[in-house]
Amino acid sequence: MAGSDLRTFFDPKGIALIGARSSPGFGYGIPIVLKHHGWEDRLFQVNPKGGQLHGMKVYESLDEVPDSVDLAVIIVPAPAVPAVLEMVGKRGIRHAVIESAGFSEIGTEGRALQDRARDVAVKHGIRVIGPNCVGVVNTSNKFSTVEVIDESMEPGSTAIIAQSGVFGAIMLDMLHEYWLHISKAATLGNRMDLDECDLLDFFHEDEATKVIMMYLEGAADGKALRETLDRVARDKPVLVLKSGRTSAGRAATASHTASLSGEDQIYDAVFKQTGAIRAGSLEELVEMARVFSTQPIPKGNRLAVITSSGSLGVMATDTAVSCGLAVPELSEATAHRIREGAPGWMNVRNPIDVGPSPQFPVALAAALDDPGVDLILAITVLPYAIFRAVTSRGSTGENWFGHIEKIKAEGPSKPMVVCAVGHNDFVEKMREISGVSVPVFVAPEPAVKALASLHDYAKFCGRL
Amino acid sequence: MAGSDLRTFFDPKGIALIGARSSPGFGYGIPIVLKHHGWEDRLFQVNPKGGQLHGMKVYESLDEVPDSVDLAVIIVPAPAVPAVLEMVGKRGIRHAVIESAGFSEIGTEGRALQDRARDVAVKHGIRVIGPNCVGVVNTSNKFSTVEVIDESMEPGSTAIIAQSGVFGAIMLDMLHEYWLHISKAATLGNRMDLDECDLLDFFHEDEATKVIMMYLEGAADGKALRETLDRVARDKPVLVLKSGRTSAGRAATASHTASLSGEDQIYDAVFKQTGAIRAGSLEELVEMARVFSTQPIPKGNRLAVITSSGSLGVMATDTAVSCGLAVPELSEATAHRIREGAPGWMNVRNPIDVGPSPQFPVALAAALDDPGVDLILAITVLPYAIFRAVTSRGSTGENWFGHIEKIKAEGPSKPMVVCAVGHNDFVEKMREISGVSVPVFVAPEPAVKALASLHDYAKFCGRL
Numbered sequence: 001m002a003g004s005d006l007r008t009f010f011d012p013k014g015i016a017l018i019g020a021r022s023s024p025g026f027g028y029g030i031p032i033v034l035k036h037h038g039w040e041d042r043l044f045q046v047n048p049k050g051g052q053l054h055g056m057k058v059y060e061s062l063d064e065v066p067d068s069v070d071l072a073v074i075i076v077p078a079p080a081v082p083a084v085l086e087m088v089g090k091r092g093i094r095h096a097v098i099e100s101a102g103f104s105e106i107g108t109e110g111r112a113l114q115d116r117a118r119d120v121a122v123k124h125g126i127r128v129i130g131p132n133c134v135g136v137v138n139t140s141n142k143f144s145t146v147e148v149i150d151e152s153m154e155p156g157s158t159a160i161i162a163q164s165g166v167f168g169a170i171m172l173d174m175l176h177e178y179w180l181h182i183s184k185a186a187t188l189g190n191r192m193d194l195d196e197c198d199l200l201d202f203f204h205e206d207e208a209t210k211v212i213m214m215y216l217e218g219a220a221d222g223k224a225l226r227e228t229l230d231r232v233a234r235d236k237p238v239l240v241l242k243s244g245r246t247s248a249g250r251a252a253t254a255s256h257t258a259s260l261s262g263e264d265q266i267y268d269a270v271f272k273q274t275g276a277i278r279a280g281s282l283e284e285l286v287e288m289a290r291v292f293s294t295q296p297i298p299k300g301n302r303l304a305v306i307t308s309s310g311s312l313g314v315m316a317t318d319t320a321v322s323c324g325l326a327v328p329e330l331s332e333a334t335a336h337r338i339r340e341g342a343p344g345w346m347n348v349r350n351p352i353d354v355g356p357s358p359q360f361p362v363a364l365a366a367a368l369d370d371p372g373v374d375l376i377l378a379i380t381v382l383p384y385a386i387f388r389a390v391t392s393r394g395s396t397g398e399n400w401f402g403h404i405e406k407i408k409a410e411g412p413s414k415p416m417v418v419c420a421v422g423h424n425d426f427v428e429k430m431r432e433i434s435g436v437s438v439p440v441f442v443a444p445e446p447a448v449k450a451l452a453s454l455h456d457y458a459k460f461c462g463r464l
Numbered sequence: 465m466a467g468s469d470l471r472t473f474f475d476p477k478g479i480a481l482i483g484a485r486s487s488p489g490f491g492y493g494i495p496i497v498l499k500h501h502g503w504e505d506r507l508f509q510v511n512p513k514g515g516q517l518h519g520m521k522v523y524e525s526l527d528e529v530p531d532s533v534d535l536a537v538i539i540v541p542a543p544a545v546p547a548v549l550e551m552v553g554k555r556g557i558r559h560a561v562i563e564s565a566g567f568s569e570i571g572t573e574g575r576a577l578q579d580r581a582r583d584v585a586v587k588h589g590i591r592v593i594g595p596n597c598v599g600v601v602n603t604s605n606k607f608s609t610v611e612v613i614d615e616s617m618e619p620g621s622t623a624i625i626a627q628s629g630v631f632g633a634i635m636l637d638m639l640h641e642y643w644l645h646i647s648k649a650a651t652l653g654n655r656m657d658l659d660e661c662d663l664l665d666f667f668h669e670d671e672a673t674k675v676i677m678m679y680l681e682g683a684a685d686g687k688a689l690r691e692t693l694d695r696v697a698r699d700k701p702v703l704v705l706k707s708g709r710t711s712a713g714r715a716a717t718a719s720h721t722a723s724l725s726g727e728d729q730i731y732d733a734v735f736k737q738t739g740a741i742r743a744g745s746l747e748e749l750v751e752m753a754r755v756f757s758t759q760p761i762p763k764g765n766r767l768a769v770i771t772s773s774g775s776l777g778v779m780a781t782d783t784a785v786s787c788g789l790a791v792p793e794l795s796e797a798t799a800h801r802i803r804e805g806a807p808g809w810m811n812v813r814n815p816i817d818v819g820p821s822p823q824f825p826v827a828l829a830a831a832l833d834d835p836g837v838d839l840i841l842a843i844t845v846l847p848y849a850i851f852r853a854v855t856s857r858g859s860t861g862e863n864w865f866g867h868i869e870k871i872k873a874e875g876p877s878k879p880m881v882v883c884a885v886g887h888n889d890f891v892e893k894m895r896e897i898s899g900v901s902v903p904v905f906v907a908p909e910p911a912v913k914a915l916a917s918l919h920d921y922a923k924f925c926g927r928l
Contacts, residue, residue, distance in 0.1 A: 169849070177887075318710045385497075
């Protein structure tokens with residue numbers, strides 16, 4: 001289907017919220033969020049009881065809502081869904097998010113109910129997201145069919161496709177804590193109609209989206225997923241967390257969003273062949289998204305490690321080499337530049353262990369300039385007692401390590417990340433001097449792995 | 465050497481701090497920390513300039529300090545160290561922490577200086593920690609030769625052995641944020657005399673220490689390490705982060721704490737044969753320490769996963785099976801107990817996905833009671849919007865998931881951890897209801913890996 005068809009889900013002219021209610025639940029919370037974000041004039045709550053909710057009229061029937069309504073958000077009990085869809089179809093609405101649970105994920109009976117609902121949707125030509133999901137979020141117009149906190153509505157460039165509604169919701173809850181902001185999100189649930197391929201195609205064409213993050217338990221259609229990724233992943237990075245790796249894990253997915261995961265090796269092969277980047281864990285997915293959404297694609301595999309801790313430099317080097325990066329000798333010119341003004345004990349190698357010297361910003365700038373360096377890891381580590389003593393005398397993290405964001409701005413074409421280990425206050429200061437353009441990690445291994453995934457992608461796309 | 469000989473390093477009768485000074489640095493900061501923790505009457509600052517510092521007398525010479533002094537902490541420039549050690553020896557002090565840097569880690573010249581210092585120490589029978597380190601911490605008597613924050617002085621049961629001083633210091637800065645508290649810590653630096661084997665033997669006999677955490681770049685003596693671990697690791701878990709895995713990483717260690725790491729496979733074999741548990745990353749080291757220091761050793765490999773999110777249950781199951789744990793069917797009695805009062809849609813399998821039902825505490829208690837379950841993972845996940853709505857009506861995380869700490873107290877013989885993913889405030893609430901006895905992780909994979917390492921250890925020790 002054409003990607004443009006899905007636009008209504010993310011940017012509707014009018015929304016009928018079927019199942020608005022005065023007691024706790026989605027039907028109570030979603031209108032509050034929509035009103036809060038300025039959708040009051042385009043939101044039409046529907047409940048046979050009528051009346052008022054949140055200071056807005058409740059329509060007793062779908063017949064009463066205006067013609068501008070092009071999206072139905074359905075939050076009624078599962079058994080009522082087919083009849084509601086029938087009314088939606090008759091009203092001429094062609095897009096529906098079904099959030100209700102109790103369909104194929106609960107067994108045979110639910111599966112039959114879902115089939116009946118699908119028949120109604122097909123008959124009327126209604127495109128459906130769900131059931132058993134929390135629908136969509138669009139940060140650019142602040143539209144959402146799920147209760148999200150304000151922090152999650154800050155616009156960013158990462159799109160989320162999540163098979164599970166709860167998973168999508170908790171990602172929205174936590175990503176802002178990693179300074180990661182999203183463009184749009186879609187949770188798919190039981191995929192009665194639209195699936196991950198439709199959303200991949202849509203986000204492929206979506207200008208606000210630079211990176212696509214996807215959580216999948218099993219493909220709706222393996223062949224279609226392969227073909228879609230083949231189209232999309234080369235243009236826009238697609239980061240995938242695919243669970244159900246093991247047979248026990250696969251068995252567990254069956255009762256959840258009602259898909260049977262395929263064999264893991266096949267998925268692995270599909271991701272590798274199409275250039276989709278597979279995350280090994282939830283944390284890896286988030287960490288890769290932070291790097292892909294902020295950093296350029298590297299032109300080679302040569303990593304410079306600038307560190308104030310020898311130990312962490314060694315750990316980073318181990319991880320880098322294990323992940324296909326090189327940690328080569330620095331050029332004579334770069335070494336010379338760093339050595340100027342450096343104390344006698346400093347070994348100017350790579351990793352560049354500046355220890356407690358003032359050479360950190362010098363080394364950082366030199367590595368950015370060195371044509372023999374493709375990626376940069378800055379390990380900013382300082383025992384808190386020292387940091388506290390330094391700052392109490394009016395100095396700052398910036399005086400010690402340089403203003404990392406500004407230094408990076410001088411060499412924007414090279415990916416760079418920071419690793420700060422230690423006390424929370426210290427890590428926070430490092431985030432401040434790194435800004436939004438340089439992600440800060442709290443351990444060396446994940447920082448290097450995220451950089452290495454950028455290199456993997458560059459290699460796949462033939463950009464090296 | 466006998467472990468008892470090292471006690472003075474952690475519990476001295478009197479300390480001579482040689483190199484006390486009024487300008488920033490260790491010689492300025494350490495007396496403040498010692499005074500703050502009540503060591504004023506046993507601390508003797510030494511500096512030829514004499515006078516007063518921090519309201520305490522500065523002795524012009526070591527000859528003036530009282531006979532009770534049995535530990536010297538040396539913070540003078542490297543070239544002065546041999547002469548200072550000579551005075552220490554003549555004064556009859558037999559324990560010295562040398563924090564000064566500028567020895568074998570900087571090359572040939574430094575190596576020669578270190579050899580001279582060692583000759584002096586040997587001549588006088590002085591046992592030495594360092595040089596190029598930050599010495600020791602003992603939380604039980606609040607003694608420390610390094611500036612640590614108060615939070616790190618809270619007594620716990622994990623001992624730290626760190627080859628690098630900076631690494632040891634930043635661990636002390638961050639561990640309290642993971643609710644991990646230490647018994648004692650020792651940083652070894654260049655290991656002129658005492659090395660990791662001496663400390664392993666000492667912590668083996670130390671009653672305050674239940675778990676030993678070790679960071680190593682290379683063994684001082686491979687054969688001795690093997691023999692020591694063989695003695696120690698079976699009695700007390702030894703968790704090791706060994707860097708320099710790759711040849712590039714090994715090359716990087718050479719210029720840092722002046723050791724040449726051996727081949728990685730040999731280390732791997734030594735750890736496997738002796739029962740020491742190797743961490744794959746800094747985060748894994750910390751996460752394993754949290755579990756080993758709070759949880760019992762399991763009696764088998766059967767994991768029950770109780771979850772409010774199907775997706776995270778699947779991820780946990782994948783990781784469990786990959787790490788040698790089983791996620792078996794529940795007994796009929798347990799399933800029955802959970803099914804009572806559960807909504808119709810709930811599938812009582814393992815993982816036990818209770819969804820948004822109130823069955824979480826019931827399932828948790830049932831799994832603790834089930835003789836077919838050896839380890840428990842509780843995945844407490846709730847979209848923040850729902851959690852906020854629930855708590856705004858006076859309910860709490862405890863009402864939803866049960867008071868996890870109290871439930872666990874009913875089945876203290878089974879290891880149990882919590883995984884809470886989502887908004888920071890939500891995770892904090894989960895920490896509160898989990899207490900100090902149940903560690904909370906923020907992603908499923910590390911939680912399961914930490915549990916699996918407990919099982920690996922049980923298997924090695926023949927406790928299964």
